[in-house]
Each structure stands twice: as C-alpha cells, then as structure tokens.
Amino acid sequence: MKTIKYVSAVALAACLMGSLSAHAAPQNANQFKNAMQNASQARLNRNGSNVLRMDADQDVTINGVALLNSSIRANALTVDDSLISNLDVDQDATVRRTALTNSTTHLNSVDMTRARSIATEIDQDATLRGVSAVNASIAANSISIR
Amino acid sequence: MKRVEHSLTQWGRLSVLLTAMALAMPVSVQAESTRFTIIDARNGLTPEVLDAYAKAMGANTSAPVIQNRIKLITSARHGFEAGAVEIPEHVRAIDLDLEVLVRPGGANAAPLEVNHLSLARRSPQRIIQKTNIKGH
Numbered sequence: 001m002k003t004i005k006y007v008s009a010v011a012l013a014a015c016l017m018g019s020l021s022a023h024a025a026p027q028n029a030n031q032f033k034n035a036m037q038n039a040s041q042a043r044l045n046r047n048g049s050n051v052l053r054m055d056a057d058q059d060v061t062i063n064g065v066a067l068l069n070s071s072i073r074a075n076a077l078t079v080d081d082s083l084i085s086n087l088d089v090d091q092d093a094t095v096r097r098t099a100l101t102n103s104t105t106h107l108n109s110v111d112m113t114r115a116r117s118i119a120t121e122i123d124q125d126a127t128l129r130g131v132s133a134v135n136a137s138i139a140a141n142s143i144s145i146r
Numbered sequence: 147m148k149r150v151e152h153s154l155t156q157w158g159r160l161s162v163l164l165t166a167m168a169l170a171m172p173v174s175v176q177a178e179s180t181r182f183t184i185i186d187a188r189n190g191l192t193p194e195v196l197d198a199y200a201k202a203m204g205a206n207t208s209a210p211v212i213q214n215r216i217k218l219i220t221s222a223r224h225g226f227e228a229g230a231v232e233i234p235e236h237v238r239a240i241d242l243d244l245e246v247l248v249r250p251g252g253a254n255a256a257p258l259e260v261n262h263l264s265l266a267r268r269s270p271q272r273i274i275q276k277t278n279i280k281g282h
Contacts, residue, residue, distance in 0.1 A: 053271055054270070054271055054272075054273070055271065055272050055273065056273045056274075056275075057273065057274045057275070058275045058276075059275070059276045059277070060261075060275075060276075060277045060278075060279075061277070061278045061279065062279045062281075063278075063279070063280055063281065064280060064281035064282060065248060065254060065279055065280075065281035066222075066252075066253035066254060066281065067253060067254045068252075068253035068254065068255055069255060070225065070253075070254045070255055070256060070257055070258070071257045071258070071259075072254075072257070072258045072259075072279065073257075073258070073259040073260075073262065074244075074246075074258075074259075074260050074261050074262075074277040074279065075261045075262075075275045075276075075277050076230070076261070076262040076263070077263050077265065077273065077275070078230055078262070078263070078264045078265065079264075079265045080264070080265075080267075081267050082265070082267065083267060083268070097281075098281075099253070101253070
C-alpha cells in the first residue's frame with residue numbers, strides 16, 4: 001500500500017513537472033528570441049546601418065483638373081535622420097488636360113536628411129500634355145538628400 | 147499505327163484540356179475582387195475624415211506591411227490638405243494606391259495634399275505610391 005502511494009505520488013509529480021515544463025519551454029523560447037532580437041537591433045543601431053536599402057516607386061497622374069490660386073502636392077516621402085545607404089527611386093509623373101492659374105504643383109518628391117553613403121539608382125519620367133499655365137509652377141520628380 | 151492513334155488521342159485530350167482552361171480563365175479573373183477604402187471628403191477635412199484617411203494610409207497599423215487602395219472624393223471648394231502621415235517604425239513595406247476624384251464645381255480653389263508619408267529613422271525598405279487625380 002505504501003509502495004502504491006509512493007508510486008502514485010511520483011507519477012503525479014512527474015505529470016506536474018511535465019505540464020510545467022511544457023508551459024515553460026515556449027515562454028523561454030520566446031524570451032530567448034526576444035533577447036536575441038533586441039541584442040541584434042541594439043548592435044545594428046549602434047553601427048548605424050540597420051537600413052541598408054530603400055526602394056521607392058512613385059507614380060502620379062493628374063487628368064482634367066483646374067487650379068486657381070491653389071496647390072497640389074501628391075506622392076511625397078519625408079525621411080528625417082535616415083540611415084539609408086542604398087536608394088533606388090522610380091518616379092513617373094503625368095499631367096494631362098490641366099489648367100493652372102496662380103498655382104503650384106509638386107509631384108513625386110523624396111526628401112531625406114542625414115542619409116549615409118547614398119548609392120542611388122534613379123529613374124524619372126515626366127509627361128505634360130494639354131497643360132495651360134498662367135503664373136504657375138510645376139515641380140515633378142524631385143529627390144533631395146541632405 | 148497504334149502508337150500514332152495513341153499520340154493522337156493524347157493530343158486530343160490536351161487540346162480539350164487547354165480549351166477548358168481558356169474558358170475557365172476569364173471566369174477566374176472576373177472572380178478576383180479588390181478591397182478598397184472610400185473616403186468622402188466633399189464637406190472638407192473634418193476630424194472624422196482626417197482620421198479615416200490616416201487609418202487608411204496606415205498611420206496606426208500594427209502590421210509590418212501596409213497595402214491599401216483608397217478612393218478619395220473631394221470638392222473643388224474645400225480641397226484636401228491632409229499633410230504628412232506618420233508611418234510607424236515597424237512598417238517594412240508600403241503599397242498605397244490613391245485615387246482622388248475632384249467633384250465638379252469650378253476650379254480648385256483650395257490646396258490638395260495627398261499621399262504624403264513621413265517615415266521614421268528605421269524607414270520601410272519597399273515603398274510604392276500611386277496617385278491618380280481625376281477632375282471633370
């Protein structure tokens with residue numbers, strides 16, 4: 001009887017330990033994974049090269065719009081204090097059947113500050129067709145890296 | 147002779163299969179649907195409209211990828227000067243297709259600023275911005 005009690009107690013303890021370890025294992029794995037990710041991120045931040053590449057594809061079309069004492073700004077990217085080292089930009093602007101009077105239009109712009117070691121690949125295309133402009137300006141496909 | 151007949155039957159089966167595929171393809175193309183968000187800004191840039199726009203552009207997303215098709219209806223009188231939308235740091239890819247429909251009503255007298263994204267220090271690696279502004 002004593003032996004049976006002992007065996008059942010051991011079996012119960014083993015079951016409890018098994019269930020505990022079954023719960024603990026994924027938690028530990030997650031903790032380890034998070035720690036590794038944090039360490040990796042900290043290392044990358046310290047080196048300042050966590051973003052190596054950025055591909056930007058900007059495409060804008062304006063058709064049949066009349067502007068009077070106004071402005072249009074479409075497709076703009078502002079990256080402050082960026083760590084980008086490799087930039088690939090493809091910009092395409094098309095303006096058709098548009099009348100501009102005392103107005104400004106700014107299309108497809110990328111503005112970056114503190115970018116590092118930029119190696120760029122730039123593809124720009126702009127088409128104006130049937131546009132009338134009086135005291136107006138159109139700026140299309142601009143990249144500013146400071 | 148048997149071999150020739152056999153190959154002919156194979157070609158017949160193949161042609162039947164190709165015809166069936168050709169007939170089935172347009173159906174599958176039609177069956178595809180695109181999800182998009184419509185924002186009615188004909189009454190101007192109200193807080194609700196600005197909130198809906200920022201949400202559609204992915205300002206408060208928890209996902210690493212932003213992909214959305216947005217149709218924005220604006221009026222010539224009120225315009226839509228939304229300004230820059232702050233994208234969270236964890237976002238790694240953005241694909242935004244914005245179609246702006248300017249409601250008829252004379253020349254645009256108010257500014258229009260759309261699809262302007264402000265990225266954090268750890269900026270996304272792949273960004274696609276498409277904007278189509280249609281007048282009347």
